[in-house]
Amino acid sequence: MKYFILMFSLISLLNADFDWPGDYDEALKIAKKEKKEIYLMIGSANCRFCEKFENVVLMDKDVYKNLTQDFVPLYLSKDIDDIPEGLKTSPIPRHYFLDENGKVIESMIGYRGQECFYNILEDIRELRKK
16 A cells, blocks of 8 residues: 555656656657657656656756657656566666657666756757757
8 A cells, every 4th residue: 555655646746747648658649749759767666766866857847848848758667557568677767768659769777867867868869860
């Protein structure tokens, strides 16, 4: 029960201030409609580095604004969500950048601070220009 309350709180927190799609298929539809790519974070409620990344980086309004310029953000929990086939769920946090069809552009693992995450976003943008 404690786990479900924690997950509900996390999902509510992410959706309270930010407009995150609720599932993978929804994110694909939005990405196609808005001609954006998808940033997918796979995490877990019992992962302290996932929680730190969510609270320190993703909940920052400037990071969110930068992220949503070119990406549809999506969070999936490896514990309760259906993870698309071919995407690894361990170790976490796991970050995927996907095109509007769900093809992996780039992936990485681990906690990233704000400055590092900004640099990653810029690197992905530059990669896509080529």
